[in-house]
Amino acid sequence: MFSGFLFLSALSFCIFSPDRLCVTRAQRSPMAAMATGVNISFQENHVVVNNGIVQITFSNPEGHITGIQYKGIDNLLEIMNDEPNRGYWDVVWSPPGSAGTKGTLERLAGTSCEVIVQTEDQVELSFSRTWDSSHQGKLVPLKIDKRYILLRGSSGFYTYAIYEHLEEWPSFNLDNTRIAFKLRKDKFHYMAMSDDRQRYMPLPDDRLPGRGEELAYPEAVLLVDPVEPEFKGQVDDKYQYACELKDLRVHGWICTDLAVGFWQITPSNEFRVGGPIKPELNSHVGPTTLAVFASTHYGGSDLVIKFSEGESWKKVFGPIFIYLNTVLDEEDPLTLWDDAKTQMSIEVDRWPYDFPASSDFQYAEQRGVVSGRLLVQDRFFSSDDCISANGAYIGLAPPGEAGSWQRESKKYQFWTEADEEGYFSIPNIITGEYNLYGWVPGFIGDYINSTIINITSGVNIDLGDLIYEPPRDGPTLWEIGFPDRSAAEFYIPDPDPIYANDFLINDPNRFRQYGLWDRYSDLYPDEDLVYTIGESDYTNDFFFAHVLRKTSNATYDKTTWTIKFNLIVNESQTYILRLALASAHQSDLQVRINDINKDPIFSTGKIGGDNAIARHGIHGVYWLFNIKIPGIYFYTCGENFIYLTQANNQSRFQGVMYDYIRLEALPTSIVNKI
Incomplete structure (x- = not known):
């Protein structure tokens, strides 16, 4: 299943208390003794939340993350950058009918701040902005509600956002949306996004003219005179770290000097576009860490989200978890990657979270389950009537034609992988109408069950045996x-x-x-x-x-x-x-x-x-x-x-x-x- 990696570590475990808060290795450090209830304070142009482990500072009312304090480091984010260029949500958008996949990059700034939840166990902040006609051509025509959550005892924080387009608002194209974190280049030098792609990284300075030579496109730079000679002759290109969404659960950076890890964990891909094997960006030289929710990468203009006038739309992106960890003095800082993978598995098991306060985010009891078995019938492949769809990718996506899920970009998708016998189960499906789609390694074409599947709260639908007949007319x-x-x-x-x-x-x-x-x-x-x-x-x-x-x-x-x-x-x-x-x-x-x-x-x-x-x-x-x-x-x-x-x-x-x-x-x- 795409529930994430299942890693065990002698250095990391999870204890669930009645309120489902989690204790991991990072919280068992000496710093954990400082953990207190969550508190919030308002300053002249900032809001600060603190739980004794991590402290986050936001610009007010914009809602940009200007500071993250952890393990005695006053700020994990790049202090040389202007405050809006440290931790932020952004979009790329363009007028309707625009060709290509390029548009206006807009950093999403709120105009009001509201405390949604304030208890000793949890603080949830909202930074929101509503579009009106005075913003025509200047701001993306969306209502934006950015949320941040800090829990008691948590070594990190959660963030999600609700985007909404109202009927009376103008049409436009949404090309990309994401949240980005720019970390301190003097501290974070080791990057990890998978077991086979992790390394010490060049500096952003190495990409500058004189030190770097731009190649066929701006993202690719040959390092000709890097600060660290070991990188001379290498190519730096963020696309070399792209990863399929089904595997893109955790990635980030390690500060080896102070043994601190900064990780972005995505427990579900239901809010992302393009399906389970769409490649996407994550971490790259900066040091930069991204959570990309919608983009045209590896899909092109087919994945531009096009809104027409008179169209209502609302979607929740996230929550994702920003996890911070550390090690004891005698431990290898690079083991922080193993701990981050363990924490990722914990977050996947907790999905859907039960603490986001927005009514637009559905809890587990509000969702449904679909299960069944997929079989393949190809008389030229096997003499048997049917064979099991071993390893088939099975998903629910909005109704459409076979394969339409590849280009669908406005709503939610839910995918899993069938077992050796072709059995599958898709849990935690948001209420709505779907078709069942799939494909089977070893066979061409797309499977679709065109019957509309109506997901209501608490429903558990068993579809029984389903037959896929791949395109075939002869031997x-x-x-x-x-x-x-x-x-x-x-x-x-x-x-x-x-x-x-x-x-x-x-x-x-x-x-x-x-x-x-x-x-x-x-x-x-x-x-x-x-x-x-x-x-x-x-x-x-x-x-x-x-x-x-x-x-x-x-x-x-x-x-x-x-x-x-x-x-x-x-x-x-x-x-x-x-x-x-x-x-x-x-x-x-x-x-x-x-x-x-x-x-x-x-x-x-x-x-x-x-x-x-x-x-x-x-x-x-x-x-x-x-x-x-x-x-x-x-x-x-x-x-x-x-x-x-x-x-x-x-x-x-x-x-x-x-x-x-x-x-x-x-x-x-x-x-x-x-």
């Missing part, structure tokens, strides 16, 4: 790859030594190296890739991304990949080519049979904008094309050729990543019915 003549919505199984080259980062050399992170798109031109300087069925091996002979070829004058040529295969053809028979794409960016993929100079028998047209190639991804938005090919297009016997041409060549990042390619032969009985 497999040949196939390339494995259908799992990723290009990871294909050939991933070594990076150009000029840009190699040692911490990404080995699997599973090889594809995150900078500049792999240009390695195709190095490997195929004059002629394009040719893949021979029965001889070639897709793990070694099929490049992971169908990109353009860089020329000597720094332009990019179209590329055509060739699939060679022997086939005895019945000209009266029909064949189907299944093209499953793991990613597409401004690509026009054309298919030709046996004559490269003829018009294509199929063209995708210009599709995609997930930019996964540039962002060191291995997938973006999934596409599936099912192309019928009359037998007369093939030679009746002997060698045949399928040509795949990437026809758009205006920029270096245009291209596709294949997930899986299959050629089927339709039985004559089926052909006669077409």
Whole structure:
């Protein structure tokens, strides 16, 4: 299940008191003895909340986090930054009809402060702002309510926000929204976001002109004269740390000198967009830590949230938990990562929280459960009637078409993973109407149960056995790859030594190296890739991304990949080519049979904008094309050729990543019915 990592540590455990407050290693330090009830004080332009472990200072009435005091450190946030540039919520928005995914970056500032809860056990603060016509074109047309919660005995704090758009307000596009924390660069030097991606990090100064050299886009910088010589020759790029949402539960930074950890924990992804395998940003050089709730990263303009005039909308983003921890003097500060993972598991188990005071956040008893079993029926794959959908991804999302959850961005989604027998259970579903969606590794296409599932408070719905019939009309003549919505199984080259980062050399992170798109031109300087069925091996002979070829004058040529295969053809028979794409960016993929100079028998047209190639991804938005090919297009016997041409060549990042390619032969009985 996507309930998070299940880590155990001899150094960390959780004790639940009747009010469900949690005690962890950080609270058992000598500082825990200072823990008191939660108190709040108002200063001239600030509000301060304190529980004896952590103290948080907010600007008033804006609600920006200006200071976090912990373990004797007066402020964990960057004191060299202006107060609004330390801890803040922001959005990127644009006028309706705007093209692309860029807009106005606005730091969300409240105009009023209200104490929602004030007891010895909990303080909840609200910093809110309501849009009116005087803000036309100046502020995002939303009502914003930012909330912050500090609990007794908690080594950290919670934050969430309620966004609302009223019917009478103007239309607009919402491209991104998040909360960001800028930590002190003189203290936080070690970053961790997974077991296999954690390291000492360069300084933000290393990215400045003179010390860093900007590469193909501003986010990627070659460190030519860093402050610490050990980073010389490395590429710093925040996209190298992107992570799929299902795995993005905890990330952050460690101050090794004072043994302090700063962690962002997301116990649920129900409020995020794009589904469980959408990659997203988290922590990167700054030192910066983000909680991104909606973005166009690895999705493109399809994930822009578009509001029309007359549309009512409200959504709760969060809560997330900012967790602070420390170690005893004799302990290794890097073990703070293990403790953070344990705390993450604790937060996941507590979801949905029972302490947020907003009526817009639903507690466990207000939510519902859906369970069932998914089976796969593919008579050409197994002689049995059905097989279990082992490892299937199953989710509830707003009603739509098969696969529409990938581009749905306004409401909530709830995902889980089926067990070996195909059984699944999705708990804590917010009330509303949904369809059930899914896909199964090993099979192409999207499952949908189009029956509307109405979730009411306390409901427990057992859907029983469900059958997924993946796209299939005939036996497999040949196939390339494995259908799992990723290009990871294909050939991933070594990076150009000029840009190699040692911490990404080995699997599973090889594809995150900078500049792999240009390695195709190095490997195929004059002629394009040719893949021979029965001889070639897709793990070694099929490049992971169908990109353009860089020329000597720094332009990019179209590329055509060739699939060679022997086939005895019945000209009266029909064949189907299944093209499953793991990613597409401004690509026009054309298919030709046996004559490269003829018009294509199929063209995708210009599709995609997930930019996964540039962002060191291995997938973006999934596409599936099912192309019928009359037998007369093939030679009746002997060698045949399928040509795949990437026809758009205006920029270096245009291209596709294949997930899986299959050629089927339709039985004559089926052909006669077409």
